[in-house]
Amino acid sequence: MNATLLAELHCQLRGCTRCAAAGFAIQGPPIVSGPATARLMLVGQAPGKVEVEETQRPFSGAAGARLFRWLPHAGWEEAAFRAQCYMTSITKCFPGPNRSGRGDRAPSRQEQALCAEWLQAEIALIDPAVIVAVGALAIARFLGPGRALVDVVGIRFEIDGRAVIPLPHPSGASAWIQQPAHQALIRRALAHLAAASWG
Ligand code: SF4
DSSP: OOOHHHHHHHHHHTTTOOOTTTTOOOOSSOOOOOTTTSEEEEEEOOOOHHIIIOOOOOTTTHHHHHHHHGGGGGGGGGGHHHHHHHHEEEEEEEEOOOOOOOSBHHHHHHHHHHHHHHHHHHHHOOOOOOEEEHHHHHHHHHHHHOOOHHHHHHTOEETTEEEEEEEEEOOTTTSSSSSSHHHHHHHHHHHHHHHHHHO
């Protein structure tokens, strides 16, 4: 039943024109994946060019390659994770490149607000026990704004009856993830994810 409802939700999502109607030059289609039965939901920032133009799968570009080098430390190989976990994002279409030329443009607050209802619907339907919040926008969505990565990565939060485990965005544009002290926090976060997944 939930699988049918999720398929209907995805059908509605693919028809979404909210950002275009508001004048944002985003590029679809919206990118999400995973089964309605998922216990674990991963929420990123937004898909990139590779995801939208080539693979139509979340986290399948360079950032995804790094993410899937992290996840085996939590016991998740890529194929199993993609098959069993739900992957979505704060905004679901490609926001375009960053003007600086490094990485993708972060979706504006208005775009985040326009897309928020879709994420809310996904959470309500799938009802995951564990949410992995990847990157500053996803972390702000679940923990509130203004939280520094160093204060939240490595901690398991309990929110609305779910475990929420923050991870930094695995983008190559992030200097944060390269620092040894921060890599230790990432390992701690992955240990929490392992315990929440298999414990
Ligand atoms: S980013 Fe979200 S709200 Fe904007 S057009 Fe895509 S699905 Fe719709």
